[in-house]
Structure formats: C-alpha cells, structure tokens
Amino acid sequence: MASKSRWATDDDPETEAILAQRKREKDEKRRAKAEKQRQLDEQQAQAQAQAQAQQQPDPDHPPKKRRRLSNDQDQEKEKPSQTPPATSKNNEPTILSFPTQEWGPCRNVANFERLNHIEEGSYGFVSRAKDITTGEIVALKKLKMDNSPDGFPVTGLREIQTLLEARHQNVVELREVVMGDKLDEVYLVMPFLEHDLKTLLDDMSEPFLPSEIKTILLQVLSGLDFLHDQWIMHRDLKTSNLLLNNRGEVKIADFGMARYYGDPPPKLTQLVVTLWYRSPELLLGAEKYGTEIDMWSIGCIFGELLTKEPLLQGKNEVDQVSKIFTLTGPPTPQTWPEFRSLPNAKSLRLPPTPSTASSTSSPPLLPRTKFPFLTNAGLHLLSSLLALNPTSRLSTKACLAHRYFREDPRPKPKEMFPTFPSKAGMEKRRRRETPEAPKRGQEAPKLDFASVFGGEQGEQGEQGAGFTLRLG
CATH class of the missing domain: 1.10.510.10 (Transferase(Phosphotransferase) domain 1)
Structure with missing residues (x-):
C-alpha cells in the first residue's frame, strides 16, 4: 500500500473544487496575457513589413530627381571614374537598402512569472522568475525610483549602459529591459545564478x-x-x-x-x-x-x-x-x-x-x-x-x-568545482547585517581622524579603534 504524502490535505470536495477553479482562472489569465503579447508582436511585424514595402521603388512611378547641389558637381568633377549607379532591368535606378537596428517597445513584465523574492540591494529588488514563453529561469531586477523624482535614476542608466557594453564571460549579462504597467516599473532581465x-x-x-x-x-x-x-x-x-x-x-x-x-x-x-x-x-x-x-x-x-x-x-x-x-x-x-x-x-x-x-x-x-x-x-x-x-x-x-x-x-x-544547495531558488536570503553601498546624492561627511591613534576625540565624536603602536 502506497504511503500517504505528508503534504496531503484532508479538505472536502467543495474546497478542492474551489482551488481547482482558482487554478483554472489563473491559467486562463496567463494564456490571455500571452495571447495579447503574441498579437502585439504580430501587429509590430506587420507594421514593419508595410514600412519596408513602402520603401521599395515603384517601377511605374520612379523617384523624382532631386535638385543637384554645387557640392555634388564638385564631387563629380573630382571623381570622373566613379562607377555608374545600380540599375534594374528597365534601366531605372534602384535604391539600395542596408540592414539597420530596429527599435520597438520593450516587452511587458507580464511575460515573466515571478517565483520568489531573492534580496534587496541599494539600487533594486532582485527576484527569481520564469519566462512564460521559453520556460527559462531568469533573475528580474526592479530598479528603485524612490530617489529620482525628476526622472530616470542615473544609477539605472549607468548600469544599463555598462552591462550593454561589458560582454564578458565573467560579467553578468543583461538580456533585455522590460516594463511594468507604470512608468516607474523598470526591470532588468539577467541570467539566474544560484x-x-x-x-x-x-x-x-x-x-x-x-x-x-x-x-x-x-x-x-x-x-x-x-x-x-x-x-x-x-x-x-x-x-x-x-x-x-x-x-x-x-x-x-x-x-x-x-x-x-x-x-x-x-x-x-x-x-x-x-x-x-x-x-x-x-x-x-x-x-x-x-x-x-x-x-x-x-x-x-x-x-x-x-x-x-x-x-x-x-x-x-x-x-x-x-x-x-x-x-x-x-x-x-x-x-x-x-x-x-x-x-x-x-x-x-x-x-x-x-x-x-x-x-x-x-x-x-x-x-x-x-x-x-x-x-x-x-x-x-x-x-x-x-x-x-x-x-x-x-x-x-x-x-x-x-x-x-x-x-x-x-x-x-x-x-x-563543488556545488552547493541554492538558497536563492527556495527562499529569501538571510544574511548577517552588513553595511550597504552609499546612496547617490549623499554628501561626504567631514571627518576628524585625530582619535585613530589614541588621541583626543574629534569634533564629530567619532571613535577609532584606539590601538597603540610599539616601535623599536
């Protein structure tokens, strides 16, 4: 006879039905969000395709000849051996297109299911999350906006700029930036490390x-x-x-x-x-x-x-x-x-x-x-x-x-290298109290170090370790 799990409950059928209904509603909301994001991606792809189609030359209506400037005449005189422009079968000039970086809106944080909170740092809250589309476990860092009433915090801008430039195997990778429902909800998506x-x-x-x-x-x-x-x-x-x-x-x-x-x-x-x-x-x-x-x-x-x-x-x-x-x-x-x-x-x-x-x-x-x-x-x-x-x-x-x-x-x-059980994957990390990094905007205090070597106490009342040295 199979042993009963110690996690099993003795709830009645009515309670189990309510829990199952809640689970179905949660799954439906998640699928609705994913479907909404998919439709938004399709609309963006269609808009980009239409924009590219409009850029293609129309053989019935060739582009108008632009006005020749004096600088163009000088350049033609200096380069008489310049190769002729590319032409089509009808001897009509064609426009060359080059691949460029495409800009678009950031994805929404609803594409990620937050699993548990990991820790709070000086400039953000870090959580463990799962990408709904791929199922990959990632780390979500929500930037703190409390100390930036006038706009986006410069610390967040520096972090994004630095991580985009610092592509190295021993530097954490910034995969993308996603947004929440409000303008002050900005998240950095990075790989999850245990x-x-x-x-x-x-x-x-x-x-x-x-x-x-x-x-x-x-x-x-x-x-x-x-x-x-x-x-x-x-x-x-x-x-x-x-x-x-x-x-x-x-x-x-x-x-x-x-x-x-x-x-x-x-x-x-x-x-x-x-x-x-x-x-x-x-x-x-x-x-x-x-x-x-x-x-x-x-x-x-x-x-x-x-x-x-x-x-x-x-x-x-x-x-x-x-x-x-x-x-x-x-x-x-x-x-x-x-x-x-x-x-x-x-x-x-x-x-x-x-x-x-x-x-x-x-x-x-x-x-x-x-x-x-x-x-x-x-x-x-x-x-x-x-x-x-x-x-x-x-x-x-x-x-x-x-x-x-x-x-x-x-x-x-x-x-x-040895492996260790991950605290970040199960619960919030518990550490002993350690000092935090300085906050941006703080002014450096004026310090009196007269008491470091056992001298009199300074004006600020700060106490050093008060050790004494014996030389010789």
Whole structure:
C-alpha cells in the first residue's frame, strides 16, 4: 500500500473544487496575457513589413530627381571614374537598402512569472522568475525610483549602459529591459545564478580550499581586467556582488555605482564602495582616483575568502581607517609620499616613527600571523593589493600573471568545482547585517581622524579603534 504524502490535505470536495477553479482562472489569465503579447508582436511585424514595402521603388512611378547641389558637381568633377549607379532591368535606378537596428517597445513584465523574492540591494529588488514563453529561469531586477523624482535614476542608466557594453564571460549579462504597467516599473532581465559568495561564506563551515580560491580570484580578475580595458570602474566590488553558479562560473554583478573614467581621472565623488571594502584614499577624502580603488576591494575579497570573515569590519569611517592601519601599519613618507595632501589626513596625528623603520620591501608585507596558511607568493599578492599607496597596488594584468596562480596547488578546474544547495531558488536570503553601498546624492561627511591613534576625540565624536603602536 502506497504511503500517504505528508503534504496531503484532508479538505472536502467543495474546497478542492474551489482551488481547482482558482487554478483554472489563473491559467486562463496567463494564456490571455500571452495571447495579447503574441498579437502585439504580430501587429509590430506587420507594421514593419508595410514600412519596408513602402520603401521599395515603384517601377511605374520612379523617384523624382532631386535638385543637384554645387557640392555634388564638385564631387563629380573630382571623381570622373566613379562607377555608374545600380540599375534594374528597365534601366531605372534602384535604391539600395542596408540592414539597420530596429527599435520597438520593450516587452511587458507580464511575460515573466515571478517565483520568489531573492534580496534587496541599494539600487533594486532582485527576484527569481520564469519566462512564460521559453520556460527559462531568469533573475528580474526592479530598479528603485524612490530617489529620482525628476526622472530616470542615473544609477539605472549607468548600469544599463555598462552591462550593454561589458560582454564578458565573467560579467553578468543583461538580456533585455522590460516594463511594468507604470512608468516607474523598470526591470532588468539577467541570467539566474544560484549563489553569491557572501551567502556561501556565511553558510560554509570551512573556507574554500586554496585551489578553489585561486579559481574564484582568476575569474573575478579576468572580468575586472575586461572592465578596466573598457575604461569602466565598478566602484562597489564585494562578495555579495560576486555571483556563482553550479558550474563553477563566477560573474561580477550590480553595476549601480559603475562609472566610465579617463586619463587623467576626472573629479569624482569619494562616497563610493561599501565601507568594509573602501580604500584608504577614499576614506581620507581623495577626489581623483582610478582603478586602484577596485584593486583594494579585490584585496579585501581575497582576505575574506581566506578567513571566511570580512577582513576589515569598521563601524564608521574613522573606525575603518583605524582597522586598516592596524593591519598594514601607519603610513610613512616612504610607503605613501602623497599621504598628507589628502583633505582628511590633516587631522590624523601619526605616532613617531624612527628613521630606520622603513621597510625594505615595497609594499611592506602584511603580518604573517594574520594569514598563517598563505604561501609567500600569496602573501606578496595580498600585500600588493592592500598597499596603502594607490600607485603601489598591482593592476589586474599584473595579478593575473602573478606567481601565486602558478604554484601548487594549481587552480581547480571549473568542472571540478563543488556545488552547493541554492538558497536563492527556495527562499529569501538571510544574511548577517552588513553595511550597504552609499546612496547617490549623499554628501561626504567631514571627518576628524585625530582619535585613530589614541588621541583626543574629534569634533564629530567619532571613535577609532584606539590601538597603540610599539616601535623599536
């Protein structure tokens, strides 16, 4: 005798009939929406066919001869050997047509069945959905319009523009933009990936293996190298913005703070990058910066993959600077010559440093006790990414060619990468509280870093970590 399912219910036939009727009504509404969209597509195709038919020349009524301009006469004199125009069988000129990009209305979000909500980011709500036409599972990101009463948010425009230009295997793909019933309902359709690294690290009992860390880093650096070659800064790299599927593929996502830059770099806002992944020059008020801020975030991600915990968890900007100097040591004229020129560095009182305390390595190596299982090559790579001086940080190409990725254990092939149960496919992700990315339009606060090295409290009342250094 077959065992009864524990999900079975003992409802009476009347209740079952009501539920079946509701299901039939829902299916009918869905089919009606699909049929409406199909008719709309057919009408658009017919309109395009009619427009193309009107452009074809009529043999009974050839096009009128346009008025010859003086510039045309000069060009004919300069090019006497020009080939004659194309003619038809009746020796009548024909119009050449070239394929061009066709513009049309966006599809409606009703073509997608939303399955469950995944998470809320700084600039949008992400849901898992199914394309009714193809049955494919995708990710729908609804852009936030709350902070843009005057029009479409610039963060959404930048994300759409960047994703359309950044076609790379390690960058999330933007498939299309769909609209809702209102003008403020704009959705980005992207492939669905099962995991993000932040959720995985929170749920894993042990960190990734060294070979797996190398596989992840190589893919992130490859995608970031492509972005930097296209003159794009991501400006919000963190583990929650790195997506992983069950085939071992890592993709960079969430381009709400991405920005094109130039050489020399323009004056930009310093209020970018989530606090725990923000570089020291941004915290100290730098107004001109480049891709070095992304490389600092890569160093923080590298350290988080090693320890399974965010490397620098500051409570505020002052505490963040304090934790950075605790890990790297205070800046010196040898390690960071331009340090004092930053706006917020004037209030920072550094401890006295002996003249003989300058490090022989450039940049100085991080403490070995913090990363006991990391090889010498790995420690050099991490120290080069977390260098206080932005000019000392390695570029993406230098990182990809680093000896750390060539030593044993070698990077694990993607096909051999482990798989994990997907939280995004079943329920809303639950994470520990982490700081959010800065909102657009916020003004950078004026900070007093006098308390970082145990000095008196600044005017803002911000407290640093208050550690003391013993040199010599």
